[in-house]
Amino acid sequence: MDSVKTGKLIYRLRHEKNLTQKQLADMLGISDRTVSKWERGLGAPDISLLNELANCLNINTQSLLNGEYEVNDVSEGNMRKSKYYVCPNCKNLVVSTGDAEIYCCGRKLEDKKAQKADSEHEIITEDIENELYLTTKHPMTKEHYILFVAFVSADRMNIVKLYPEWDMQVRLPRRGHGMLLWYCTEHGLFYKYI
Numbered sequence: 158m159d160s161v162k163t164g165k166l167i168y169r170l171r172h173e174k175n176l177t178q179k180q181l182a183d184m185l186g187i188s189d190r191t192v193s194k195w196e197r198g199l200g201a202p203d204i205s206l207l208n209e210l211a212n213c214l215n216i217n218t219q220s221l222l223n224g225e226y227e228v229n230d231v232s233e234g235n236m237r238k239s240k241y242y243v244c245p246n247c248k249n250l251v252v253s254t255g256d257a258e259i260y261c262c263g264r265k266l267e268d269k270k271a272q273k274a275d276s277e278h279e280i281i282t283e284d285i286e287n288e289l290y291l292t293t294k295h296p297m298t299k300e301h302y303i304l305f306v307a308f309v310s311a312d313r314m315n316i317v318k319l320y321p322e323w324d325m326q327v328r329l330p331r332r333g334h335g336m337l338l339w340y341c342t343e344h345g346l347f348y349k350y351i
Contacts, residue, residue, distance in 0.1 A: 158201055158222050158223075158224070159224050160195070160198045160199070160200060160201040161198030161224075162198075162223070162224025162225060163195070163198075163201060163202075163221065163222065163223075163224040164195050164196045164197060164198040164199075164201075164224075165196070165198070165224065166216075166220075166221065166224050166225060166226075167192070167195050167196055167202075167210075167214065167221075168196040170214040170215070170216060171192075171196075171214065174213075174214065174215070177189075178192040178193055178196070181213060184209075184213050185206055185209055185210060185213065187206070202221075207221060207222070217258060227256075236254065236309050236310065236311060236312060236313060236314045237309050237310070237311060237335070237336055238254070239252050239253065239254050239309065239314065240252070240253045240254075240255075240256070240257070240268035240269075241268060241269045241271075241338070241340065241346055242257075242259045242261075242266040242267070242268055242269065243266070243269060243304065243340060244261035244262055244264070244266060245264075246261070246262040246264070247261065247262055248304055248342065249261045249262075250304065250305055250316075250318065250340075251266070252314070252316070253268075269340065269345055269346040270345075270346065271338060271346045271347060271348040272345065272346065272347055272348070273347070273348065273349070274347040274348065274349050275347075277295070277344075278293075278295060278339075278341055278344060278347050279293065279294075279295075280292075280293050280295075280306065280337060280339055280347075280349065281293060281294075282337065282351060284331065285328070287330070287331055288328045288329060288330055288331055289308060289327075289328065289329045289330075289331045289337070289351070290326070290327075290328050291306055291325070291326070291327040291328070291329065291337075292325060292326055292327075293325050293339075295325070295341065297319070297321055297322055297323060297324065297325055298321060298322065299321045299322060300321075300342070300343075301341070301342055301343045302319065302320075302321040302322075302341075302342055303319050303325055303339050303340065303341060303342075304318070304319060304340040304341075304342055305317060305318050305319060305339065305340050306319065306325075306327055306329070306337065306338070306339040307337070307338045307339070308329045308330070308331065308335055308336075308337055308338075308351070309335050309336045309337075309338060310332055310333055310334070310335035310336075311335075313332060315329045315330055317329065331351075334350070334351065335350075335351055336348050336349070336350055336351070337349050337350075337351050
């Protein structure tokens with residue numbers, strides 16, 4: 158850890174949160190002199206304080222140790238380039254329009270890579286009154302089911318969360334051409350263009 162870089166980062170993040178050194182010190186149960194030393198690069202936070210300090214400053218611990226954090230490049234805002242993260246434990250779904258570090262149930266999640274649908278994972282689509290009516294023959298058991306379906310165009314996304322042991326019959330608004338995505342709890346993320 159470079160204490161000068163980490164100190165400058167602590168200073169910058171503390172100011173972004175409109176906290177005084179005393180307020181940050183009180184949150185951590187330390188003296189404001191300690192925070193002052195960190196910010197001047199004359200010392201570094203004790204390892205026992207890193208997680209709590211990172212939480213107070215809304216940054217991950219690794220970025221705090223590195224003394225910097227990466228800012229995502231703007232990716233033209235195209236919703237079709239979104240990334241999907243699914244927790245293997247609780248099946249929490251997180252969608253990001255750019256790079257992100259996502260954690261759930263104490264684990265770092267990797268974004269799911271969409272694969273072209275095979276016959277076992279096919280979604281049947283019908284156009285009904287400017288909506289997509291979706292069904293599937295895919296099992297919907299407690300252990301193996303479709304977690305969500307989404308229709309994504311360049312500027313919009315409609316997601317429907319599904320639950321095990323329910324029949325999958327979904328209606329989504331259709332606005333032009335786009336990509337249909339769905340997630341099988343055993344085999345991952347699938348897509349097809351519509």
